[in-house]
Amino acid sequence: MLTGGKVGLRARHEDDIPVLRTELYDDVVNASRAEGGPWRPLKPDTKDPRLVVDDTQQGVVAFSVVELDGGALIGTATLWGIDNHNRSAHIGLGLLPSSRGKGYGTDVVAVLCHYGFVVRGLQRLQIETLSDNAAMLGSAERNGFVREGVLRSSAWVLGEFKDEVLLGLLAQDWKPDPKG
Secondary structure (H helix, E strand, O other), rough: EEEEEOEEEEOOOOOOHHHHHHHHHOOOHHHHHOOEEEEEOOOOOOOOOOOOOOOOOOEEEEEEEOOOOOEEEEEEEEEEOOOOOOOOEEEEEEOHHOOOOOOHHHHHHHHHHHHHHHHOOEEEEEEEEEEHHHHHHHHHHHOOOOOOOOEEEEEEEOOOOEEEEEEEEHHHOOOOOOOO
């Protein structure tokens, strides 16, 4: 398990999937804002590709996020679009509604940076998020990510186009938290 100051990133357990699916993906608004496509219901026995980990897929590393104090499941974290040639990847996370606003997102981004830069030896990490996602923008910027541009009207979300903000962080600009 990878640890930060408040959270741990560990392998996805089978019993995490129903909780994550109910809390994150059965919520139409949350899922529509987080996904790159339209929300659709899935049958209860469907192997949800957003949550079931395929260890043979080299371009994605999916984690479950847990509180260090007590081990409760609080969300997901992902390093995706891993490009070993250009040494880059994208990061993403989703916190359960009850875990938002507690500083966990900033810690998750920090741990993903450690994983990407130290464990994987990547040169660049990137985040794309909706321009009104203040929590993600703040978590990224507190970890040193720089706003590199706005993708105007690039996301269709619940009946309207929304802007996305592109943020990037290079290995040489990353400043790991000495405490965590």
